[in-house]
Amino acid sequence: MYKIVAKTRLFGNAAKMEILSPLVAKKAKPGQFIILRAKENSERIPLTIHDVNLDTGTVSIVYQVVGAGTMELDSLISGDSLCDFVGPLGMPTKTEGLKKVCVVGGGVGCAIAYPVARKLHEQGSEVHTIIGFRNKDFVFLESEFSNVSGLIRVMTDDGSYGRHGLVTDALKELLDEGHRYDEVIAIGPLVMMKFVSALTKKYEQKTTVSMNPIMVDGTGMCGGCRLTVNGEIKFACVDGPDFDGHQVDFDEVISRSRMYEDFEKRKREESCRLFKQEVK
Amino acid sequence: MARNLSNTKVEMPVQDPQVRAGNFQEVALGYTAEMAMEEAQRCLNCRHKPCMDGCPVRIDIPAFIAHIAEGEFEKAFLTLNRDSALPAVCGRVCPQETQCEQKCVRALKGESVAIGRLERFAADWYRNSACKVPPKPIPNGHKVAIVGAGPGGLTAAGELARLGYAVTVFEALHLPGGVLTYGIPEFRLPKDIVLAEVDALKRLGVEMMMNTVIGKTLTIDELLEMGFEAVFIASGAGLPRFMGIPGETLKGVYSANEYLTRINLMKAYEKDASTPIMRGRNVAVVGGGNVAMDAARCAKRLGAEEVSIVYRRSMKELPARQEEVHHAQEEGIIFRMLTNPVQILGDDKNWVKGLECVRMTLGEPDASGRRRPIEEKGSNYVLDADVVIIAIGTSSNPLIRITTPGLETDQWGGIKVEGESGKTSREKVYAGGDVVTGSATVILAMGAGKDAAKAIDEMIMGKKTDASDT
Ligand SMILES: Cc1cc2nc3c(=O)[nH]c(=O)nc-3n(C[C@H](O)[C@H](O)[C@H](O)COP(=O)(O)OP(=O)(O)OC[C@H]3O[C@@H](n4cnc5c(N)ncnc54)[C@H](O)[C@@H]3O)c2cc1C
Ligand SMILES: Cc1cc2nc3c(=O)[nH]c(=O)nc-3n(C[C@H](O)[C@H](O)[C@H](O)COP(=O)(O)OP(=O)(O)OC[C@H]3O[C@@H](n4cnc5c(N)ncnc54)[C@H](O)[C@@H]3O)c2cc1C
Ligand code: SF4
Ligand code: SF4
Numbered sequence A: 001m002y003k004i005v006a007k008t009r010l011f012g013n014a015a016k017m018e019i020l021s022p023l024v025a026k027k028a029k030p031g032q033f034i035i036l037r038a039k040e041n042s043e044r045i046p047l048t049i050h051d052v053n054l055d056t057g058t059v060s061i062v063y064q065v066v067g068a069g070t071m072e073l074d075s076l077i078s079g080d081s082l083c084d085f086v087g088p089l090g091m092p093t094k095t096e097g098l099k100k101v102c103v104v105g106g107g108v109g110c111a112i113a114y115p116v117a118r119k120l121h122e123q124g125s126e127v128h129t130i131i132g133f134r135n136k137d138f139v140f141l142e143s144e145f146s147n148v149s150g151l152i153r154v155m156t157d158d159g160s161y162g163r164h165g166l167v168t169d170a171l172k173e174l175l176d177e178g179h180r181y182d183e184v185i186a187i188g189p190l191v192m193m194k195f196v197s198a199l200t201k202k203y204e205q206k207t208t209v210s211m212n213p214i215m216v217d218g219t220g221m222c223g224g225c226r227l228t229v230n231g232e233i234k235f236a237c238v239d240g241p242d243f244d245g246h247q248v249d250f251d252e253v254i255s256r257s258r259m260y261e262d263f264e265k266r267k268r269e270e271s272c273r274l275f276k277q278e279v280k
Numbered sequence B: 001m002a003r004n005l006s007n008t009k010v011e012m013p014v015q016d017p018q019v020r021a022g023n024f025q026e027v028a029l030g031y032t033a034e035m036a037m038e039e040a041q042r043c044l045n046c047r048h049k050p051c052m053d054g055c056p057v058r059i060d061i062p063a064f065i066a067h068i069a070e071g072e073f074e075k076a077f078l079t080l081n082r083d084s085a086l087p088a089v090c091g092r093v094c095p096q097e098t099q100c101e102q103k104c105v106r107a108l109k110g111e112s113v114a115i116g117r118l119e120r121f122a123a124d125w126y127r128n129s130a131c132k133v134p135p136k137p138i139p140n141g142h143k144v145a146i147v148g149a150g151p152g153g154l155t156a157a158g159e160l161a162r163l164g165y166a167v168t169v170f171e172a173l174h175l176p177g178g179v180l181t182y183g184i185p186e187f188r189l190p191k192d193i194v195l196a197e198v199d200a201l202k203r204l205g206v207e208m209m210m211n212t213v214i215g216k217t218l219t220i221d222e223l224l225e226m227g228f229e230a231v232f233i234a235s236g237a238g239l240p241r242f243m244g245i246p247g248e249t250l251k252g253v254y255s256a257n258e259y260l261t262r263i264n265l266m267k268a269y270e271k272d273a274s275t276p277i278m279r280g281r282n283v284a285v286v287g288g289g290n291v292a293m294d295a296a297r298c299a300k301r302l303g304a305e306e307v308s309i310v311y312r313r314s315m316k317e318l319p320a321r322q323e324e325v326h327h328a329q330e331e332g333i334i335f336r337m338l339t340n341p342v343q344i345l346g347d348d349k350n351w352v353k354g355l356e357c358v359r360m361t362l363g364e365p366d367a368s369g370r371r372r373p374i375e376e377k378g379s380n381y382v383l384d385a386d387v388v389i390i391a392i393g394t395s396s397n398p399l400i401r402i403t404t405p406g407l408e409t410d411q412w413g414g415i416k417v418e419g420e421s422g423k424t425s426r427e428k429v430y431a432g433g434d435v436v437t438g439s440a441t442v443i444l445a446m447g448a449g450k451d452a453a454k455a456i457d458e459m460i461m462g463k464k465t466d467a468s469d470t
């Protein structure tokens, strides 16, 4: 059992949990992920490692409730324990030798982008950050990103905070202003990463994206996380999750991520009923 | 003692095919004590024991069968247990017709003695009735780490624990058992049996560390630094192969590993399971081994109307166990032999809608001695399918190989070992089972676990120095 030592609500349906797992904490590098099961008989859920604390042996994750599995996770509170917690999985994000980088984060993806930005800053790279959210209620990690970035743009879809627009608008502006990067690192919803990659391709800016296809084991055993990169089949859990955004077949990944839509919808409704009853 | 001169095995009761094709309960129901004693009396107790030569772990077959014939079931179990840690498993899943039973003299005229069924009977009887808690071994003060909780790892763990070693098993998944848990379905091997075996190991003092991926959470070198005096790698051959034909990333295409893992490990067949699985109407399974049979039979149980096995050679070359092929046929699985897929077709929303196949004929025998399938030009046709399952084999997972400097592997990624000891190119590191041989059998993995345990014990106890080995 893996104890939840702290849980903090970030906004609406997103929260951060710190989980006791000294072995994972010791090994984790930015860009890697874990797989957890909230309870006996729960689904295996992959989540990126947001931060670690070597003194306390804890690993923090940030999740957004999207369906039954994350709802079940969200029903646990500080002091409860997770049934299973395995990691760190996947390859760490490559940061060596990068001198100037633009980190682009979207929504909860920012929680994953932050440790990468911090690592780049610590190794002396020049970091530009663009983070985007739905509206001002969803903005988080802004001051943390500011501390590690030479330049930061905060975007909201409706203009209720920061600038009005998408992260791609801000990125295009920076590129048009003449900024050139060794790499653009984009982490967020699939559609966002697809459009960032399309944009940077025009500007010939190398782009790394963090892919999150449906997974089961996370160790290369099932092949369920496969995607096509440069015409070849890759397993996101062992070869990734980072890939060259200009080579990923995004449309295929987006289509595959909807494979269980009907099942997920039914489960979500069941869980909504179940958890509402528990709350009452 | 009375001899049973019948030329056929005593039938084992099975669930009716019509009924069982709709549930996940065990198909074969096992012998009663009377049936077992009757079948045991067919054994001639041959002096040369030819059957033993067919068993990879050389179980004293005539001896255990003689005990059954006398109604001494506990003695029968103890005889089995001397050479096999998991007789309840092997009695169910060993390909007996190509092993022990193939060598049985009674097979010269009629059917062989039902060695597998008798083995299963003795093990089940012991689990359900005697099941004495073994005395806790006296600790010898030495520590050994095992990687992987499949049959190879569990066997080595048991052998070493009985010798007094403090054994820790590290397993990547959340449950132990390896393929026995995530691959072979409940209706062929009830998971309770695997769990009972694991519990017995825990009572012997074996520590089970789930959720630990060696190569990620810890490396082999870190295990050695932690004070483990030897490491046995039994991580299996779990990396699925794909065919490299168009359409393999369409929705509705699974590797057999993913399909079976969702069903067995994640219990997707249960009504309120949290893990989804596609329940197709027309399911095509590509491949002809045990894995393909298991996937096809699961698909049927999940409600598919038509399930086909698509295999490029003929019935004669099917590598699956005979009993599984037979059971699959009874359950209405269609065998499309001499058929090879060339592409998977999708609809406008990227869902699978068919499997384009080409007919094959058999040519001259190839290096493996099997007749080589050759494509019949222009014989392409489309098989309707909304789920396609690829069961064409697996290779070993690279996680350990790439994180263990100096560990030599062969061209397929399997770990290289010296003879039977399982000794690898790295000192104190041993390996066995599918990670060495590629996909093989449960009993071979267990045999490797046993041999490696012996070699590890000799190495640690200094009965044999490393120098004399090389
Ligand atoms: C490597 C990786 C890192 C991730 N990191 C984070 C993170 O840091 N924070 C975060 O909020 N989310 C992250 N995700 C996504 C997260 O795993 C899914 O949101 C979660 O599994 C959804 O489960 P559910 O049962 O609540 O939703 P469901 O109702 O089951 O599904 C909702 C959505 O989640 C996707 N999904 C469902 N099951 C899985 C699965 N087993 N694996 C991947 N995606 C799935 C579906 O495609 C669907 O779009 C990550 C995914 C991957 C693969
Ligand atoms: C569907 C199916 C049906 C089969 N049917 C039969 C049959 O009827 N009869 C028969 O004799 N054989 C059958 N086999 C083959 C048989 O199951 C295998 O040969 C046998 O299980 C191999 O045992 P093993 O201990 O080497 O590995 P496995 O059983 O594969 O176990 C390896 C274990 O190691 C774990 N692991 C892997 N990597 C790591 C890591 N890096 N760190 C920690 N843990 C790790 C895995 O999660 C797994 O639990 C079948 C196989 C399959 C897939
Ligand atoms: S272990 Fe397998 S091969 Fe050996 S006797 Fe038993 S069934 Fe036959
Ligand atoms: S060969 Fe057959 S008949 Fe002879 S001892 Fe073995 S099982 Fe009995």
Ligand code: FES
Pocket: A214, A215, A216, A217, A218, A219, A220, A221, A222, A223, A224, A225, A226, A235, A236, A237, A238
């Ligand atoms: S999640 Fe199973 S292979 Fe990647």
